[in-house]
Amino acid sequence: MIEAVGLTKRYGDRTAVDDLTFTVRPGAVTGFLGPNGSGKSTTMRMILGLDNPTAGTVTIGGLPYRKLPNPARQVGALLDARAVHGGRTARDHLLSLAQLSGIPARRVDEVLDVVGLRDVAGRRTKGFSLGMGQRLGIAAALLGDPQVLLFDEPVNGLDPEGIYWVRNLMKELAAEGRTVFVSSHLMSEMAQTADHLIVIGRGRLLADMSVRDFIAANSAGFARVRTPGSEPEQRERLTTVLTEAGGQVLPEPDGALRVTGLPLPRISDLAHDAGVRLWELSPHQASLEEAYIRLTQHAVDHRSTADPKAGLTEPLPPGAEPPLPVPGQGQPGWFVPPPPQDPATAAGAVPGPQDGTAPSPAPTTSEDPR
Numbered sequence: 001m002i003e004a005v006g007l008t009k010r011y012g013d014r015t016a017v018d019d020l021t022f023t024v025r026p027g028a029v030t031g032f033l034g035p036n037g038s039g040k041s042t043t044m045r046m047i048l049g050l051d052n053p054t055a056g057t058v059t060i061g062g063l064p065y066r067k068l069p070n071p072a073r074q075v076g077a078l079l080d081a082r083a084v085h086g087g088r089t090a091r092d093h094l095l096s097l098a099q100l101s102g103i104p105a106r107r108v109d110e111v112l113d114v115v116g117l118r119d120v121a122g123r124r125t126k127g128f129s130l131g132m133g134q135r136l137g138i139a140a141a142l143l144g145d146p147q148v149l150l151f152d153e154p155v156n157g158l159d160p161e162g163i164y165w166v167r168n169l170m171k172e173l174a175a176e177g178r179t180v181f182v183s184s185h186l187m188s189e190m191a192q193t194a195d196h197l198i199v200i201g202r203g204r205l206l207a208d209m210s211v212r213d214f215i216a217a218n219s220a221g222f223a224r225v226r227t228p229g230s231e232p233e234q235r236e237r238l239t240t241v242l243t244e245a246g247g248q249v250l251p252e253p254d255g256a257l258r259v260t261g262l263p264l265p266r267i268s269d270l271a272h273d274a275g276v277r278l279w280e281l282s283p284h285q286a287s288l289e290e291a292y293i294r295l296t297q298h299a300v301d302h303r304s305t306a307d308p309k310a311g312l313t314e315p316l317p318p319g320a321e322p323p324l325p326v327p328g329q330g331q332p333g334w335f336v337p338p339p340p341q342d343p344a345t346a347a348g349a350v351p352g353p354q355d356g357t358a359p360s361p362a363p364t365t366s367e368d369p370r
C-alpha cells in the first residue's frame, strides 16, 4: 500500500505537487492520470525516494522508501525506459541490477521470459526499439518480485500488441494481490486497465474514485434529433416543444439538435403531437475521455492555440449548460459533457482549483485487503 499525506513539491516558485493525499491499495490497478506537467512523475519520484517532498509524507507499507529494509524486493518501478547503459546486453543489464540487490541470477531469465525478451537477451540494448526498451524496463521492475509496482507511462511507444500485453500484465500483477500504480495522460488507456483512478491537475487532486464511479458520475447520455433540413420551421417548432417539456436543446453545427433531459420515446411523442417529422432520433453517450477532458480542462498547462477544443475553456453565459459531445465527431467547442447533476453520484470527485474551493481527499469505502 502506498500512502501520501499532504505531499507537496516546489521547485523555486513553481509548485509541481500540491498537498496531495491519497492511498494506493493492493489487489487493484490504480491509474494515475493528469495532463502533461501535472506532477505525476514528480509524485512517483517522491514515492521512490528520488526527490524529497517540500512538505508532507509518502510511505510504502508504512515506511518511507529510503527506510525500507530491502527496497528492490519490495518495490519495483519503471520510470524512464531509456535509463539503460546501451553498451550492455539486456541480460547483463538485469544481472547487474540483480547483483546490486542480492537477487539470484536465475530470476533474470524468469523476468526475460515474462516480458518476452529471452530471444534478444544477448543483444546490446542500444539497438533496442522503444517497445523493447519498455519491456526491459518492466523486466527490471519485476526483478525483485515486489509487492508494490510503479509504472510511469508504461505504454509509451508501444504498438497495439505491446499495449495489450502491458494492460494484461498490470491486471495479472494486481490479481496476484500486488499494489500496481500506473501513470498515464490517456484516459482511454486507463479506462481499460485500471480499477481505480487518481486524477491530478497542476499538482492538485481532482478525483479519487473507482473507474466504475467515474463512469457513472461522468458519462452523460443525450439524444440526437434531426428534422428535414429544408424545413427550418420544423426544427424551431421542435425546439420549442422540447424545451417547454423540460428538455435542454442545443443546435449542432450540422443542423441536428442535441437533447438532454427527455427520454427518446417522449421526444418522439412530442414531435408527433407537434406535427414535426423526424429524420433521426438516436441515443448517444459522452465518452469517458471527454469527461476526463472536462475534469482537467482548467488544469492544462500547454494547449495548442490551433486546438479546436480550446473553445471549451471559454466561460459559459450565466445559467447556460455546457453542450454535450457527439462521440467521434469533431465539433469545435463541443467536447465537454455537463458535470453530474446529483452530487451523491459524484462521490470521490474533489473540487478542483478551477472552482476556487480547497481540494480534500475523497472518502474511501473499501478496506485494505491485506
Ligand SMILES: Nc1ncnc2c1ncn2[C@@H]1O[C@H](COP(=O)(O)OP(=O)(O)OP(=O)(O)O)[C@@H](O)[C@H]1O
Binding pocket: 011, 014, 015, 016, 034, 035, 036, 037, 038, 039, 040, 041, 042, 043, 185
Ligand atoms: N527538476 C525539476 N526542476 C524544476 N521543475 C520541475 C522539475 N521536475 C519537474 N518540474 C516541473 O514540475 C511540473 C510537473 O512535472 P512532472 O514531470 O511531474 O509532470 P508529469 O505529470 O509527469 O508530466 P508528463 O505527463 O508530461 O510526464 C512541471 O511543470 C515540470 O516542469
